[in-house]
Structure formats: structure tokens, C-alpha cells
Amino acid sequence: MDKVYHFFTLAMIGLYWLLVAGVTFRVVLKRRAVSVSLAWLMVIYIIPIVGVVCYFLFGELNLGRKRAERAKMMFNPFGEWFYLLNNCNAHKRDGLGTHISKIDRLCNNRMGIPALVGNELQLHTTPQESLLSVINDIKQAKHSIRMVFYIWHPGGLADSVAAALIQARKRDVQVKVLLDSAGSVTFFRSHWAKMMRDAGIELVEGLEVSPWRLFLRRLDLRQHRKIVVIDDEVAYTGSMNMVDPAYFKQNSGVGQWIDIMVRVEGPTVNVLSAIHGWDWEVETGDRQLPALPECDINIPDDSKPIQVVPSGPGMPDQLIGQVLKLAMHQAEQSVRITTPYFVPSADLLDTIKTTAQRGVKVDLIIPKHNDSLMVQWASRAFYSDLLSCGVNIYEFDGGLLHTKSVVIDNLFCLVGTVNMDMRSLWLNFEVTLAVEDPSFTYQMYQLQTEYIEQSELLSHNQWEKRSLYHRFFERVFYLFNPLL
Known part of the structure; x- marks a missing residue:
């Protein structure tokens, strides 16, 4: 024996x-x-x-066999749709400014998506303002409403959005809502999910979390985009999930979440609608490409362009990361960054350090308290290198600063769903808007200034005096930073 x-x-x-x-x-x-x-x-x-x-x-970017096959088959049809935008007079390659022209070429060459002019933008700087605006636009909807969100959490104004969608469906408006399974687990267990489906709303649980799929698909691959498209005339995107901060994670000890959304009218709406169509087909197999934007329109000479930059499985690798680095390499005076989760890849970290070492003023604004303890410790492991290169690090103390934004030279900005971590830049479904509009960019810069006024500027000398206890945990979690 x-x-x-x-x-x-x-x-x-x-x-x-x-x-x-x-x-x-x-x-x-x-x-x-x-x-x-x-x-x-x-x-x-x-x-x-x-x-x-x-x-x-x-360990590996595995979308699952069925979704991966769909994404592969979809790339050419969607690419052809995107490429047709180059024939629209909203794409003025000769009129593009310094910052966005190279980004336009990069996105066009890799995915066929050009920068388009003729848009109107509104920056909503609080979740309440964003939710009320979305509700108002839903009430005006005539034909279709499309949404995709990582988190939908019941309570407060988020319930008002759900009620408005149900009323829209009663008006015979087509409503399609795609929510991430892990992020929106509370919503799918609530009565709102049943009520919406009973009303005829097409509610889809994206990237469903199931013990039977443990080894068939990477579980932390998430649908992280936030998009609302109404009648292919109005669209929203930004950092905000479909939550009312007064009813969300109240016991996490980080305060209310601070978010923005951008309301868009113009040709870019159709591109965001196509991104929603991509996500919908990956999950359901149902193809619904939107109509091309109206091209026979008069475009003002001062109408500044927007470049939609998506990323995720099936799309070109590292596209948003490339756009981030390209934008910072072009900076001549200043770069301001806000992100809730800062665990950069080695090449992105080098780009930030090099930008500061060129004499460009670099401000990094991140929350002082984070809902992810591991990310908070890992983020601090980068502070010494950044501070020694001249980067100004501000720790925001007015809540969980969830806004994802980059402002370059007060002339150009990036806003969207992307965190500066490996998960967002390499793994999840994300979307960013690259905007070269001085008026909109100034609003974004002023908002960042308000964030700085509620933040503490770290001193390099004071930071170097931190305890051995802090240094130990920074190094421990730093070792795992590529996996966070």
C-alpha cells in the first residue's frame, strides 16, 4: 500500500x-x-x-470561440462602413489641426475610422446633469434608443432613466440595452430587468459570468464602454456608468463618484452608433449597422474634428494606447491627466516621464482614496519615478474621481471610458473621443482646475520620507501591476 x-x-x-x-x-x-x-x-x-x-x-485574451468567430467575420463589413466616412465632406483631412491629423491617419490606417467635423458638443460635469439630460433626450426619442454600459445600478435617477425607456418603448420606440454581466449583476437581479423586458425592451447580458465558462473565456474581460445613442441624432459617452452616485457604493469609504459625460450631435453620432452595433453583434450575432451620416451638409470652416477611438477584442490591438502616447509626444506646453486607476504599462510610463523631461508641464490628478486597495498601492509605486522627472501629482480628496481625461496644450483633449491601466488599454471594450476644439477643451481644462483645487499636491521630498511599511506594500503590488 x-x-x-x-x-x-x-x-x-x-x-x-x-x-x-x-x-x-x-x-x-x-x-x-x-x-x-x-x-x-x-x-x-x-x-x-x-x-x-x-x-x-x-492569463490570455480569450473572447470565447463563438464571439471570436463573430468578431473576425465582422471586421471587414464594419471596416467598409467606416471607410465610407472618408467620402463624407465631414472628413476634411486638409483642414485637420496639428494634434489630431496624426491620430486621424493612425485610426484610418488601422480601422478605417476618420476624424469628422460638424459636431456640437456639451460637457456635463456632474452625474446629475448627465442623467437629467439623458432622460430629457429619451423623452424626445422617436425611432430608436441604443445603450451599452458596464454598470447599471438601481436607485435614484438611474431608475428614472429605466422608467423613461419603458415609456419610450410604449411609444413604439425600438430600445436596445447591452449591459456587462459582472458590472450590472445587481441590476439583473432587480425588478427593473424584468419590467424592461416585459415592456419589450431588448435587454442583453453581455459577457455573461458563469461557472460553466470558467476555462472557455477570460472572466475579467469586460464590456467597459458607456454609450447612449438616440435616433442616430444624439449620443453620449464618457466616464459615467448608469448610476446615481447618491445610491451607489455608499459604504466603500471613498465618497461619491465624480464623473463626466459628453453629449454629441453631428456625424460622430453615427460612428458611436456603429460601435454600439459592433458590441451588439459580438454578443447576439444580430447585425444592425446604422445609416451613414448626412454628407451633403454645409460644414463651417471653424468646425473642429472629433476622432472616435474604440478598442477591444476583435479590434486593432493597443489602438487607444497608441493614441494616448501619440498625443503626449506632440505636447509642447502642458499635459493634464485625470484617471481613477493609474497602473500604466512600461511604455506609457516612459511616455509620461519623457514628456515631463522635455520641459512640458505634466499634471496627474488621481483620487486620494480608491475603491481598489490593490490598485491604490500599485499606483503609488510609480510616484517616486514620476516626481523625480518633474510630474506634478495631485491626490483628489472630493470623492472617487472617476473622470478619464487628458488635455494637451489647452487645445486638444481625450475623454472617454479608458483608465490608465493594463486592463483598459489591453483587455476591455473601451472607447475614447479625441477632440480638437479649443472651446470644449478649455471647459475640460477648467474642470480639471476645479479638481486640482480639491486636491493635495505631493512633495517629492515629503514622499521620500514615507515609512518602510508603505514602501513594502508598494513594491509587493507593483510586482503584480501588469495583472491588475
Whole structure:
């Protein structure tokens, strides 16, 4: 009996190390950042068995066979639709400004999406303002309403949005709502989900979380876009989930979430509608490309362009990350960044440091208190390098600053759903607007100034005096930063 037990033990150990060797070989063969590969190897070897399981669950960008096949088949039809926008007089390549012209070429070459002029923008600087505006536009809807959100949490004005959608459906308006399964789990368990479906609203649970799919699709791959499109005439996007902050995560100890949304009218609305159509088809297989925007229109000479920049599985890799780095490399005077989660890749970190070392004023505004303790510690691991390069770091103390924005030289800005972390830049479905409109950019800059007024500027000398306890946890979580 002892010999059988001994043989069984040796066989299990041998099988385990054979599995570890196989996973190691797979990690090494994957073309990705060296820091990511080393972090995974560390997890696999330091945490026996669990590390291997974690790699199968989270280690590779796996959309799932059915969705991956759909995304592959969709790329050409959507690409052809996007490319037709180049023939629209809303695309004025010769009239593009300095900052956006290179971004236009990058997005056009990689995905066929051009920058378009002829848009009207409104910046909503509070969730209450955003929600009330969305409700008002829903009430005016005549034909269609399309939404995609990461989180929909019942309560407050979010319930008013749901009620407005139900009323719109009673007016025979087509309503399609796509919500991430993990982010909106509370909503799907609420009575609102049943009420909306009973009213005839097409409510889809995106990237469904299920124990039966544990090893078939990466579980932390999430639908992180926030888009509202009404009658293909009005659209919204930005950092805000469909939540009323007064009713959301009140016990997290970080204060209310601070968010923005951008209301858009003009040709860019149709592009955002197409992005929603992409997400809808990936999840359901149902193709509904919007009509092309009206091209026979008079475009004012001073009408500034917007470039829609999407990313996610099935779309060109690292497109938003490339746009971020390209924008910062073009900065001549100043760069201001707001992000709730700051765990940058090595190349993005180098871009920020190099920008500051060129003499460009770089301000980084991040929340002092974060709902993710691991991210908070990992973020602080970058402070010393950034401060030594001259980056100004402000810790916002007026709530969880969830706004994702970058303002370049007070002339150009990026706003959208993207955090400055590996998850947003490499993994999730995201969308960003690149806007070259001095008036809108000035509003965004002034809002960032208001954030700074509620923040504490870190001193490099004071930061270097932090305790050994803090330094230890910063380094521990820094080692895992490619996986956060």
C-alpha cells in the first residue's frame, strides 16, 4: 500500500510540474510585454496550483470561440462602413489641426475610422446633469434608443432613466440595452430587468459570468464602454456608468463618484452608433449597422474634428494606447491627466516621464482614496519615478474621481471610458473621443482646475520620507501591476 501511495504521489508531482512546464512554455511564446510575462511566471511558481489555474482564467485574451468567430467575420463589413466616412465632406483631412491629423491617419490606417467635423458638443460635469439630460433626450426619442454600459445600478435617477425607456418603448420606440454581466449583476437581479423586458425592451447580458465558462473565456474581460445613442441624432459617452452616485457604493469609504459625460450631435453620432452595433453583434450575432451620416451638409470652416477611438477584442490591438502616447509626444506646453486607476504599462510610463523631461508641464490628478486597495498601492509605486522627472501629482480628496481625461496644450483633449491601466488599454471594450476644439477643451481644462483645487499636491521630498511599511506594500503590488 505504501508503494502505491508513493507512486501516486510521485505521479501527481510529475504531472503538476509537466503542467507548469507547459504553461511556462506558453507564457514565453506569447508576444507581449516582458513585464507581463515575468509577472505571470512569478505567480505560477510562487503560488502552486492556484497560479496555474489563474493563468488559465486570466492569463490570455480569450473572447470565447463563438464571439471570436463573430468578431473576425465582422471586421471587414464594419471596416467598409467606416471607410465610407472618408467620402463624407465631414472628413476634411486638409483642414485637420496639428494634434489630431496624426491620430486621424493612425485610426484610418488601422480601422478605417476618420476624424469628422460638424459636431456640437456639451460637457456635463456632474452625474446629475448627465442623467437629467439623458432622460430629457429619451423623452424626445422617436425611432430608436441604443445603450451599452458596464454598470447599471438601481436607485435614484438611474431608475428614472429605466422608467423613461419603458415609456419610450410604449411609444413604439425600438430600445436596445447591452449591459456587462459582472458590472450590472445587481441590476439583473432587480425588478427593473424584468419590467424592461416585459415592456419589450431588448435587454442583453453581455459577457455573461458563469461557472460553466470558467476555462472557455477570460472572466475579467469586460464590456467597459458607456454609450447612449438616440435616433442616430444624439449620443453620449464618457466616464459615467448608469448610476446615481447618491445610491451607489455608499459604504466603500471613498465618497461619491465624480464623473463626466459628453453629449454629441453631428456625424460622430453615427460612428458611436456603429460601435454600439459592433458590441451588439459580438454578443447576439444580430447585425444592425446604422445609416451613414448626412454628407451633403454645409460644414463651417471653424468646425473642429472629433476622432472616435474604440478598442477591444476583435479590434486593432493597443489602438487607444497608441493614441494616448501619440498625443503626449506632440505636447509642447502642458499635459493634464485625470484617471481613477493609474497602473500604466512600461511604455506609457516612459511616455509620461519623457514628456515631463522635455520641459512640458505634466499634471496627474488621481483620487486620494480608491475603491481598489490593490490598485491604490500599485499606483503609488510609480510616484517616486514620476516626481523625480518633474510630474506634478495631485491626490483628489472630493470623492472617487472617476473622470478619464487628458488635455494637451489647452487645445486638444481625450475623454472617454479608458483608465490608465493594463486592463483598459489591453483587455476591455473601451472607447475614447479625441477632440480638437479649443472651446470644449478649455471647459475640460477648467474642470480639471476645479479638481486640482480639491486636491493635495505631493512633495517629492515629503514622499521620500514615507515609512518602510508603505514602501513594502508598494513594491509587493507593483510586482503584480501588469495583472491588475
